[in-house]
């Protein structure tokens with residue numbers, strides 16, 4: 001297993017639309033394991049393959065208290081089952097240090113495959129519903145900062161660009 005570097009906003013590679021997974025092989029299992037390791041090391045609750053520059057439709061999530069229940073979603077999609085929105089102060093491992101309120105549907109039906117290609121569905125609400133929608137956005141090249149004002153987004157962009165210049 002190997003820790004992978006996480007791309008940070010405004011890296012243009014984060015705008016890539018990920019392609020569906022069609023082959024459920026050992027390379028996919030290694031990718032999922034690397035993503036889980038990388039998510040835990042960064043103290044995140046969710047990570048999309050796009051964030052480690054792999055443009056395939058894979059994401060990992062662990063919203064458990066004990067951080068002992070990683071879940072892998074391959075080719076995930078969702079349907080809204082309750083139009084009601086919930087606000088949450090979202091963060092992102094690709095936008096470190098910044099949190100902004102985003103509104104998303106409160107309850108969703110998630111359809112995905114596991115690492116063996118087995119299809120499954122789960123109903124999600126609360127933080128899991130928010131997290132899965134946030135991570136599927138990554139697979140479509142979208143970031144939570146796309147939902148806030150351009151003024152706030154540009155401010156975050158310039159602060160992160162400055163931090164990247166300093167650490168380069």
Ligand code: QAP
Nearest residue numbers: 044045046090091092093096097098131
């Ligand atoms: C996405 O986000 C998410 O800024 C996952 O300095 C966000 O794991 C799902 C993190 C909100 C549900 C609700 C962010 C860690 C982690 C940071 C994350 C940071 C360190 C973000």
Ligand code: CO
Nearest residue numbers: 091092093094
């Ligand atoms: Co994110």
